[in-house]
Amino acid sequence: MNVHVSILFASAILLVAFAIERAGRHYRIPPVILLIAAGMLTKPLLHVAGWTLAGLDMVVPIIGTIGLVLIVLEGSLDISLSRERLYSARAAMWMAWLGFLACFVVLTPLIELYFAFGYFKAAVIAVPFALISSAVAIPNSQFLPAHGREFVVYESALSDIIGVIVFFALVHSDGSFLGIVQGLLGGGLVSLVLSVICAIGLALILMHSRGPIRFLPLLAGLLGLYAAGKLLYLSPLIMVLLFGLTINNPLLITRVPLFEHWMSDHYDTTLNEFKAIAFELTFAVRGFFFILLGYWTDLGTLAMPKAWFGALVVLFIIYLSRAALLRSFGGSLAPSLLWLAPRGLITVLLYLTARMVVPVPEWVGGSVLIVVIVSALLILVAQRRHEMPPFKAPLPAAPGAPAEDSR
Template sequence: MESSTLIIVLSLSVLISYAFDLFSSRFKTPSILLLLVLGMLVRQATDYFGVQVPYVNTILPTLGTLGLILIVLEGGLDLELHAEKLSVLRRTLLASLLSIVGATLVMAGILYLLLNDSFFHCLIAALPFSIISGAMAVPGVSGLTSGQREFVVYESAFASILGVLAYNFLLLSESSIWSAIWFFTRDTLIMAVTSAVCCFLLLYLIGRINHRIKFLPIISVLFLVYAIAEIYHLSSLLLILIFGLFLNNTELFIRGRLSEILKNDLFEKELDQLKSLTAEGAFVVRTFFFLLFGYSTVPQELIDTDALIVSGLFIVVILVWRWLTLRLTYPGVWRPLLWIAPRGLITILLYLNTPENLRLLGFREGIPMLVVILSALVMMGGALGKTTEVSEPQRL
């Protein structure tokens, strides 16, 4: 492919994704769903003209990891750890924990009954489907109250972290649960200390770098530390979350003389620039990830009877368990939040990164795509229903 053609394709992809985003906010249609459909249509067109996109299966996990880092960083930069937020933090943390533990156990039980493989393999296969996608959920609550939006933002941020930590713990526990507890605790503590050191160092650099290129090197350092930690199987996502929380809540950690050393007068403005850069970077990475994932999907896998049955059962479990969780954790009007339970990038990424020796025998390849599509359609239906409820009194 010529360089000019490649530039045209990449530019058009971003512009189309941006148009989908605008369309999504107006017509309550998840933009990620439109990207998946576009990717599948592009696959049909390239097959028709005999064009092959190379290295798709190699690029997908890398894009997914970059997107996960940016999404978690974006979520951390949105979380405020003030005293008045403690109640929301407790409720959303509990909601995320209940959702991941409960939904994983129920879905693993279904897989165990259907496929009769080891329950451990069923747990690993089910866990990715218990994690709500912030990239899809947060735009879907734009029409709800501020309290409902805040609940979803915090819940999805916690779910990303807890889900990945739980997944890493399961991988460690393959041989022994006690050794897994020891290694997991040790690695988490090491990562927490490393994260604290990196936070102070990076904050110092933010205040001292006068070059017009400031945040890209800092984000690159985060990527570098994350990748090194991943090689040694450390809880590297903690670094990203802690860094985001640290920057957005520096008044809790940096006080007195230390504040004069580490922060400058332009810090708040620079923080807004970092948030903007992170959001736009996550948007670009997410665009190409879902386009390529749609492109890599085999249409026949989406009409497989077994895949459709399992995906439908997963959606029922997700909604029923969400109903129970909201009844326990959300004190206000929870019904509009019932339908906000989409699965997205983290679900797909964890599924793709599952080691071959731990994959569930008989698990259909089309299930992740079907669950993402069906959960997005459920969210869209809930949003349209909410719009109808709001508009009906106005007509009367």
């Protein structure tokens, strides 16, 4: 494929992603499903034209990683911190921890028994299925009220962070229990401390920045720090989340006497411009990733009975454990939140890494994609449940009141 055809193809992807995004919002269909389907349809069309896309083994993970950073940033930029919202944040954090732990604890021994793996290898494969994908959950939570969207942002972002910390503690350990615990404690604490420092530093730069070129260097610094954190086996998604929360809630910094005059007079305008660029880039990267993922998928794996059996077992465990936990943490939104537990971008990225560590049959990749698609489709159930008016039983007639004529 020559240069001009490549440019034409990239432009077409963006335009198709934009059309799908609009159609998804209009018809209330999670765009991720339509994007993957578009990618699947693209493959035979390009084959007829005699074109193929090469190098996707490298391109898809890179685009997916950038998309993950931008999506968590986008979600955190929508959160305004206040004392009134602390309960929602605390409940979401407990939900993320316990939801991940429940899926992980149940799936790991099942995988160990089925594949005759050791416990360590089974745990590596279980992690990608145990976490919620913020890349899918956050954009598709817009039908919820403000406190519901905040719950989804906190829960999905923290679920991603927990999953990444646990996954790389497993992958980079020696397989022993002590090695895994050291990786969890070291990676978690160091990640938190460094993330706070880096997030505050980046926020101060944005608050004090002036001139026409401000945002792309800042985003480049954010992505660079994220990549550096990954190379050190840390979890820099914490930094991304804290950075978004800090710049959207500048009082967290300006209350400190040293920085009380640091914020420029035009900060509100600067913040709105930064949000606009971040949202545009997030849309572009998300569209590229899911369309290329659909193109990259081997459709034959989706037709394998084992792939469907494995996916259905995983989905059953996900939603059964979630239903039990939401009784304690979901509040009035529990019926809608039950079906808002999609697997997506981060699930695919971690599975691609896990596949290099633990050899698994080809059909497992089909199970991953089926779980991603079905869990995204179930968001439609969440939307319908949220729109349904609450059932109100008829009040009993007062004593002595005439009975209502049933004719």
